[in-house]
Amino acid sequence: MNLDDKQKEIGKLNFLTVLGSLETDFLREALTAPATGPFLFGYGPVEKPIKAGIVGTGNEGCQAMIEQSPPGAIDYIGYHDIRPTQIARGKRTFQKIYGEEKGSKVKFHETWEAMLADTEIEAIIIATPLWTHKRFAVEAMRAGKHVLCEKLMAHSVAECKEMVRVSEETGKILSIGHQRHYSPLYHLTLKLVESGVLGDIRHVRALWHRNNTWTLSNPHRPDTPSTADPDWGVSGDSWCPAIPLEDKDVPAGSFGYKNIDELVRWRLYDRTGGGLMAELGSHQLDACSLFLGKVHPEKLLATGGKYFFQDGRECEDHVYCMYQMPGGVTLSYSTINSNAQEGYGEIVMGTHGTLCVMNERDVMLFKEREPGDTMPAEEMYLTCSRDPQTKKPAMKWTPSTAVSREAGMAKAAYEKLVYFTPPGTTEATVNRGYFTELEAFAFAIRNPDYKVRCSGRVALADAVMALSANVSMRSKQAILFKDEWYDPASPEAPESATSAVAKNA
Numbered sequence: 001m002n003l004d005d006k007q008k009e010i011g012k013l014n015f016l017t018v019l020g021s022l023e024t025d026f027l028r029e030a031l032t033a034p035a036t037g038p039f040l041f042g043y044g045p046v047e048k049p050i051k052a053g054i055v056g057t058g059n060e061g062c063q064a065m066i067e068q069s070p071p072g073a074i075d076y077i078g079y080h081d082i083r084p085t086q087i088a089r090g091k092r093t094f095q096k097i098y099g100e101e102k103g104s105k106v107k108f109h110e111t112w113e114a115m116l117a118d119t120e121i122e123a124i125i126i127a128t129p130l131w132t133h134k135r136f137a138v139e140a141m142r143a144g145k146h147v148l149c150e151k152l153m154a155h156s157v158a159e160c161k162e163m164v165r166v167s168e169e170t171g172k173i174l175s176i177g178h179q180r181h182y183s184p185l186y187h188l189t190l191k192l193v194e195s196g197v198l199g200d201i202r203h204v205r206a207l208w209h210r211n212n213t214w215t216l217s218n219p220h221r222p223d224t225p226s227t228a229d230p231d232w233g234v235s236g237d238s239w240c241p242a243i244p245l246e247d248k249d250v251p252a253g254s255f256g257y258k259n260i261d262e263l264v265r266w267r268l269y270d271r272t273g274g275g276l277m278a279e280l281g282s283h284q285l286d287a288c289s290l291f292l293g294k295v296h297p298e299k300l301l302a303t304g305g306k307y308f309f310q311d312g313r314e315c316e317d318h319v320y321c322m323y324q325m326p327g328g329v330t331l332s333y334s335t336i337n338s339n340a341q342e343g344y345g346e347i348v349m350g351t352h353g354t355l356c357v358m359n360e361r362d363v364m365l366f367k368e369r370e371p372g373d374t375m376p377a378e379e380m381y382l383t384c385s386r387d388p389q390t391k392k393p394a395m396k397w398t399p400s401t402a403v404s405r406e407a408g409m410a411k412a413a414y415e416k417l418v419y420f421t422p423p424g425t426t427e428a429t430v431n432r433g434y435f436t437e438l439e440a441f442a443f444a445i446r447n448p449d450y451k452v453r454c455s456g457r458v459a460l461a462d463a464v465m466a467l468s469a470n471v472s473m474r475s476k477q478a479i480l481f482k483d484e485w486y487d488p489a490s491p492e493a494p495e496s497a498t499s500a501v502a503k504n505a
């Protein structure tokens with residue numbers, strides 16, 4: 001939604017006002033809760049930190065899995081990567097969060113097999129390119145380690161199923177890094193959706209729009225090493241970063257890559273990545289399915305292509321999808337690489353109101369106009385109360401712009417729950433869910449009765465939704481979803497199921 005600053009402020013205040021009115025007791029409790037994660041997600045303190053290893057100390061490995069790891073719950077003792085720049089980056093990151101002495105003691109393993117053989121390591125975090133997830137996860141679980149693997153779960157639905165089967169056979173926890181399951185912001189948003197205040201939800205519009213096109217004129221592209229930022233490179237297209245000189249001699253072939261280009265720019269190629277739907281779409285589809293109660297879609301039509309980039313990449317740069325969800329709900333999704341208008345997020349549209357969650361940090365609420373409302377929907381300040389008889393919540397326009405007591409309390413609770421200070425820093429930032437996801441994973445290892453929220457089975461359903469879009473787009477046909485695709489024991493999968501392509505859908 002294109003909103004001006006004032007409308008955004010109104011929307012944010014409305015969210016707090018309505019949440020404060022409907023969830024007063026919960027928010028009051030939140031204000032005195034000793035810790036956010038346990039309060040929101042039902043886990044407890046981790047008695048003894050989990051000794052962990054990480055494979056892949058690239059962007060996500062360092063910036064999320066290490067920098068945002070909970071110090072009392074995850075204790076990294078080993079890591080493995082294959083690019084000199086990323087190995088050095090891993091070392092720097094451990095020193096940043098643990099201090100120079102302890103950080104330097106986190107052991108770098110020359111080979112994956114050596115890290116796997118370290119019997120002290122209880123759990124492995126996987127933050128490597130998509131096509132490697134299944135292999136690393138399966139080998140780790142078979143070696144007796146619990147696994148937290150980054151999203152998308154795997155390169156194909158068949159691979160996801162194998163991961164679930166191995167987790168269930170070995171009894172090892174398999175948690176998948178769709179971090180919105182542990183995002184306090186999404187948790188609060190979900191409470192509001194579940195209250196019914198939006199009315200009858202018939203449509204969700206989700207998107208992730210970016211503009212990576214300016215990099216085509218970047219004089220440094222494609223292979224000039226970065227001097228500007230050793231962790232990122234000079235290219236503004238994060239999918240096509242510069243290849244640092246220090247990495248040029250990596251024997252990419254011995255790790256299954258065609259060359260160093262495929263290793264560094266793995267997202268651009270079908271064999272190593274899953275395109276926009278795996279990288280971006282899976283996040284919004286996961287969020288949307290949370291809002292809709294984790295139901296499975298019935299039908300899908302996707303279109304898209306490699307319309308802009310003509311530089312040898314294989315992945316599409318524009319994808320548009322329509323999912324028919326059960327009960328007459330439609331979900332539309334666009335992910336594009338040539339225009340950044342609107343950013344990313346989900347817009348949940350009900351008969352009484354619209355909720356927007358944008359960029360994993362802003363939540364805004366607007367009421368639908370009713371007869372008698374004289375203001376535009378985006379400019380109405382709201383109050384909310386429950387009908388004494390039916391208990392149904394209803395929003396009303398108010399001329400008052402004063403912050404209500406409920407909104408004040410909700411704001412205090414929101415700030416306490418949604419923000420955190422990552423280890424090794426002093427500045428509070430939005431907890432996007434990584435910290436709590438890792439904390440919950442550690443707690444689940446120590447307390448087998450606690451089940452992680454994004455288990456292999458949950459993430460398998462996300463993978464079915466995301467990867468089916470690739471099948472529909474590439475086959476240019478509509479898809480009818482089959483129950484067997486969600487069953488880890490069944491060999492049926494969207495990528496091999498031409499019978500599930502609906503000719504007349």
Ligand SMILES: NC(=O)c1ccc[n+]([C@@H]2O[C@H](COP(=O)([O-])OP(=O)(O)OC[C@H]3O[C@@H](n4cnc5c(N)ncnc54)[C@H](O)[C@@H]3O)[C@@H](O)[C@H]2O)c1
Nearest residue numbers: 056057058059060061081082083086127128150151152255
């Ligand atoms: N949850 C999120 O919001 C989020 C965000 C970004 C990325 N991710 C996911 O995290 C994963 C990694 O993404 P990234 O952005 O960090 O990519 P990246 O390219 O920055 O990092 C990948 C790392 O894996 C290493 N690697 C590649 N093959 C390897 C092998 N065979 N053995 C050991 N190391 C190997 C690379 O050298 C590199 O350091 C992907 O699955 C991605 O989808 C998740």
